[in-house]
Amino acid sequence: MKIAVTGATGQLGQLVVEQLKKRVSNSDIIALARNTEKAAKLGVEVREFDYNKADTLTESLQGIDNLLLISGNEFGSRAQQHTNVIRAAKQAGVKWIVYTSLLRVDTTSLNIAAEHIATEKVLRESGVEYTLLRNGWYSENYTASIPGAIGGGAFLGSASEGKIASAPRADYAEAAAIVLSDESYKGKTYDLAGDEYYTLSDLAAEISKQVDKTIPYNNIPEQEYANILKNIGLPESLADGLASWDVSASKGDLYDETHQLSELLGRPTTPIADSVKAAVEQMAN
Numbered sequence: 001m002k003i004a005v006t007g008a009t010g011q012l013g014q015l016v017v018e019q020l021k022k023r024v025s026n027s028d029i030i031a032l033a034r035n036t037e038k039a040a041k042l043g044v045e046v047r048e049f050d051y052n053k054a055d056t057l058t059e060s061l062q063g064i065d066n067l068l069l070i071s072g073n074e075f076g077s078r079a080q081q082h083t084n085v086i087r088a089a090k091q092a093g094v095k096w097i098v099y100t101s102l103l104r105v106d107t108t109s110l111n112i113a114a115e116h117i118a119t120e121k122v123l124r125e126s127g128v129e130y131t132l133l134r135n136g137w138y139s140e141n142y143t144a145s146i147p148g149a150i151g152g153g154a155f156l157g158s159a160s161e162g163k164i165a166s167a168p169r170a171d172y173a174e175a176a177a178i179v180l181s182d183e184s185y186k187g188k189t190y191d192l193a194g195d196e197y198y199t200l201s202d203l204a205a206e207i208s209k210q211v212d213k214t215i216p217y218n219n220i221p222e223q224e225y226a227n228i229l230k231n232i233g234l235p236e237s238l239a240d241g242l243a244s245w246d247v248s249a250s251k252g253d254l255y256d257e258t259h260q261l262s263e264l265l266g267r268p269t270t271p272i273a274d275s276v277k278a279a280v281e282q283m284a285n
């Protein structure tokens with residue numbers, strides 16, 4: 001059984017390959033990457049794979065049984081890119097596609113949902129067997145702001161007291177590897193998120209505890225937050241995105257209480273305190 005992973009050089013993809021190595025033989029894992037040099041360190045077979053090069057994808061998928069399609073990171077191009085991959089997979093005779101979608105994609109207010117909805121539709125209509133891993137928020141999306149919060153003396157955001165049930169990439173990656181290496185997961189749809197929720201006030205309190213310094217949470221209007229992010233150098237689209245995603249968080253769109261991720265993992269998800277600890281330790285190095 002040959003298992004291939006797209007975006008294998010990305011932060012999630014690398015963790016999935018690592019987890020797959022624990023479950024299947026290295027010779028059954030194929031890393032698909034647009035930058036094959038970057039993928040060489042993964043220690044498995046590497047094939048060139050650029051979502052935009054539709055004509056080349058079928059060749060790269062020859063002999064693949066199970067494919068993890070990790071959603072791309074070029075907002076606005078992803079529906080077409082994913083369609084290219086799904087069409088190629090069908091042509092190449094791939095038996096099963098596992099796709100990383102978005103938590104409660106059909107009802108969320110998150111503005112990134114449309115491309116996932118479009119991809120799920122293409123999958124449904126493709127005739128290829130598939131499984132949907134509707135991933136919730138990565139804890140790292142918030143812990144990445146810890147250095148800025150410590151430097152600026154406050155954790156800023158627009159999420160109000162919205163409940164956030166995130167999990168680190170490593171948890172989602174482990175779940176993907178579990179699913180990919182067991183065909184009994186074919187045809188299923190999972191909404192994946194952390195077991196425990198926190199608000200950004202809770203997160204600021206946890207950071208304060210761990211760094212022994214009071215870091216309050218300052219909730220500010222969406223536009224003000226986006227402007228601050230632009231002023232510190234974030235690209236406009238990302239700054240606007242982060243602010244709008246916080247507003248979705250305030251509406252409960254990053255919250256989930258179904259515990260499907262921990263069920264897949266067979267253990268509790270990693271608490272936010274552990275992700276804060278990892279981020280603080282990384283700052284010290």
Ligand SMILES: NC(=O)c1ccc[n+]([C@@H]2O[C@H](COP(=O)([O-])OP(=O)(O)OC[C@H]3O[C@@H](n4cnc5c(N)ncnc54)[C@H](OP(=O)(O)O)[C@@H]3O)[C@@H](O)[C@H]2O)c1
Binds near residue numbers: 012013035051071135
């Ligand atoms: N749930 C969440 O909180 C959350 C947060 C952020 C993103 N996401 C989604 O989850 C995906 C994985 O997350 P991540 O943290 O691993 O993101 P990431 O580190 O940015 O990885 C994205 C991967 O996609 C690859 N890629 C981008 N464009 C491509 C193309 N045209 N052809 C082939 N490969 C392409 C990148 O290749 P290179 O290595 O060559 O750059 C990289 O390997 C993201 O792409 C995004 O769709 C989810």
